[in-house]
Amino acid sequence: MSCCMRDAGALETLGIPTVILVNDVFEPIAHATAALLNMPSSYVTEHVIWLPHPTSNLTKAQAAALIDERIERIRGALAGTLPAETASAQAADGEPLARARALVDGLTRSLRADGADLVLESYDDGVLRGRVVVGELTCEDGSCIMPAAQLAKMIEAMVRPQINGLHTVELEEAEA
Amino acid sequence: MSIQVYDPRGTRESAAFTLAPRPKKKALTLGVLDNSKEQADVLLARAAELLRADNMTAVFARKPSFSRPAPGEVIEQLKMCDLVITGLGG
Numbered sequence: 734m735s736c737c738m739r740d741a742g743a744l745e746t747l748g749i750p751t752v753i754l755v756n757d758v759f760e761p762i763a764h765a766t767a768a769l770l771n772m773p774s775s776y777v778t779e780h781v782i783w784l785p786h787p788t789s790n791l792t793k794a795q796a797a798a799l800i801d802e803r804i805e806r807i808r809g810a811l812a813g814t815l816p817a818e819t820a821s822a823q824a825a826d827g828e829p830l831a832r833a834r835a836l837v838d839g840l841t842r843s844l845r846a847d848g849a850d851l852v853l854e855s856y857d858d859g860v861l862r863g864r865v866v867v868g869e870l871t872c873e874d875g876s877c878i879m880p881a882a883q884l885a886k887m888i889e890a891m892v893r894p895q896i897n898g899l900h901t902v903e904l905e906e907a908e909a
Numbered sequence: 910m911s912i913q914v915y916d917p918r919g920t921r922e923s924a925a926f927t928l929a930p931r932p933k934k935k936a937l938t939l940g941v942l943d944n945s946k947e948q949a950d951v952l953l954a955r956a957a958e959l960l961r962a963d964n965m966t967a968v969f970a971r972k973p974s975f976s977r978p979a980p981g982e983v984i985e986q987l988k989m990c991d992l993v994i995t996g997l998g999g
């Protein structure tokens with residue numbers, strides 16, 4: 734999250750309302766970071782303006798156009814009158830496993846870029862189970878992929894605020 | 910004989926979070942915090958340009974690295990602001 738949420742937290746604590754521009758694939762991480770910082774669950778939906786990912790390959794005119802399209806939402810967020818909108822609004826409904834998959838979509842794409850994959854397979858009685866499938870990694874020593882146990886904790890922080898009743902994430906490592 | 914027992918489990922304490930109240934005045938100083946990520950400057954500059962129409966005067970600040978929290982001197986620059994917009998998260 735490039736520390737934007739932490740900076741926002743520091744500024745809010747100083748009495749300065751803060752609005753954050755964020756690429757939409759990072760929505761789950763934004764929620765997880767907000768939870769870690771003790772922010773209210775509504776903070777992300779009321780203070781974050783989502784931009785489609787990626788933005789690095791846009792021309793200056795295209796990047797400016799993204800802001801033009803969202804300026805009313807930016808005004809609303811600054812004024813504290815922003816209606817809730819999530820980048821993955823489709824994940825607000827639907828059964829827990831589908832919702833979890835949608836919430837970790839950005840993380841899954843990051844893992845695939847490094848040669849691994851995340852497969853969420855089942856959800857029973859509050860336990861989300863899946864596998865981290867390790868293929869041909871882009872790093873020689875395997876350090877580019879977090880161990881499954883750590884990844885499970887990270888996913889738990891990301892999805893627990895969004896899925897009622899979920900209390901545990903269990904991941905196994907498997908080879909492709 | 911008493912035995913000293915140490916609990917190996919760690920505890921995590923995090924500071925309480927306080928949401929800032931919205932300012933009520935008409936003319937506002939808008940802090941624009943660029944986190945140095947690619948395109949952050951373009952996106953934020955455009956937002957500041959459009960918000961001038963809302964009687965907002967921009968104060969620009971830039972942190973040296975997007976992967977670290979804003980250093981104290983950057984936060985100091987923004988303390989005079991009524992609101993802040995920052996990016997690019999991700």
